[in-house]
Amino acid sequence: MTGLRPARSATLPYLRRTDYPARLAQAAREARAPREPDAPTVISTFAGRGGSSTGYHMAGFRELLAVEWDAHAAATLRLNYPGLDVYHGDIAALSVQETLERTGLKAGDLDLFDGSPPCTGFSTMGQRQLDDPRNQLFREYVRLIDGLRPRTFVMENVAAMTFGKMKTIYQEAMEALRAAGPGYRTVSGVLNAGYFGAPQLRERLIVIGVREDLNLTPTLPAPQCLPSTVREALTGLPDTPDGMTINDVYLPVWTRCPPGRDFGDLHPKGHLFSHRKIHPDRPSPTIVKTVGVDRQGRANNGMYHWRWPRLMTIPEIKRLGSFPDDYQFAPTGDPIHDFLNAWAGTGNSVPPLMTRAIARHIRETILQH
Numbered sequence: 001m002t003g004l005r006p007a008r009s010a011t012l013p014y015l016r017r018t019d020y021p022a023r024l025a026q027a028a029r030e031a032r033a034p035r036e037p038d039a040p041t042v043i044s045t046f047a048g049r050g051g052s053s054t055g056y057h058m059a060g061f062r063e064l065l066a067v068e069w070d071a072h073a074a075a076t077l078r079l080n081y082p083g084l085d086v087y088h089g090d091i092a093a094l095s096v097q098e099t100l101e102r103t104g105l106k107a108g109d110l111d112l113f114d115g116s117p118p119c120t121g122f123s124t125m126g127q128r129q130l131d132d133p134r135n136q137l138f139r140e141y142v143r144l145i146d147g148l149r150p151r152t153f154v155m156e157n158v159a160a161m162t163f164g165k166m167k168t169i170y171q172e173a174m175e176a177l178r179a180a181g182p183g184y185r186t187v188s189g190v191l192n193a194g195y196f197g198a199p200q201l202r203e204r205l206i207v208i209g210v211r212e213d214l215n216l217t218p219t220l221p222a223p224q225c226l227p228s229t230v231r232e233a234l235t236g237l238p239d240t241p242d243g244m245t246i247n248d249v250y251l252p253v254w255t256r257c258p259p260g261r262d263f264g265d266l267h268p269k270g271h272l273f274s275h276r277k278i279h280p281d282r283p284s285p286t287i288v289k290t291v292g293v294d295r296q297g298r299a300n301n302g303m304y305h306w307r308w309p310r311l312m313t314i315p316e317i318k319r320l321g322s323f324p325d326d327y328q329f330a331p332t333g334d335p336i337h338d339f340l341n342a343w344a345g346t347g348n349s350v351p352p353l354m355t356r357a358i359a360r361h362i363r364e365t366i367l368q369h
Helices: 020-032 051-058 071-080 096-103 133-148 166-179 251-256 314-320 335-348 352-367
Strands: 041-045 062-068 086-088 112-115 152-158 184-192 203-211 275-277 299-304
Touching: 020 051, 020 314, 020 352, 041 051, 041 096, 041 133, 051 062, 051 112, 051 335, 051 352, 062 071, 062 096, 071 086, 071 335, 096 133, 112 133, 112 352, 133 166, 152 166, 152 352, 166 184, 166 203, 203 352, 251 275, 314 335
Parallel strands: 041 062, 041 112, 062 086, 112 152, 275 299
Antiparallel strands: 152 203, 184 203
């Protein structure tokens, strides 16, 4: 495994970009642009609310199919990409033959197969649960690779797979991926989204596979830049106290908590560590899917603004997650549910600009050869 955690050496060509909003807007325009006739093709599985899909669109790929079981996520994909074929259902029920028929492909034609299958229950260590449904989801991902025989694949997962007890799961997963179809050469490493355009320090395990008969060795993309700060990323958005304000129980803690710290730093027993006041002059920490809002719209968990006693707003979270400003999350008719769905959708996603960098790298180093 190759790990990428860039050192801040003066000899390395890393630049801090201060034009993040403009770069994100340009990437959004590229995502909506007509596809070239020879645009590479991609299928996204475990597509969620469209983080990876958006990244592939930004990189000029033609997405032929998105596979997602969650109803709100599938509705969000259709809302943003009305021409996209969305398979809303269990991936286990999607056959290779149906996939080929829906995309008009033959086995071996697909350029890139993408997905973030859960691997948590896959290990042979300890008490292995053969009926753990999470095992099956990873196996379904491999089953489709085996039948579709794409030229390349990308698998994303949590960085924690690469150490401790999870390392055995990682090794098993890699063996299964390399043995799929005609065989694949793989490279993997922990990449940080902050070094690939997103203003968020989010680490993900990235696995890139290349079909053996192409006789090419896959590589990981090199870091591109230093991450933008939160303040830079939010340039142009309203800076107001309006939003999900923090409830009265936690307001005194928010008041005493310095920016860039979590409430656990002030608690005598380290509790409340899931409450964080964001620092405006640093990159955003990882956006997690869990956020707390009561029925009165008062915040009781999550990432808080440094100036105003409220949660970050959805437009702000989208910027930090590198989603375009005009990206929409399907409405539910309930403002609280809408907020929670949009936050979770951003927190669960691989940042689109990170996926874009990976997709461009694959296009330039593999598919164009």
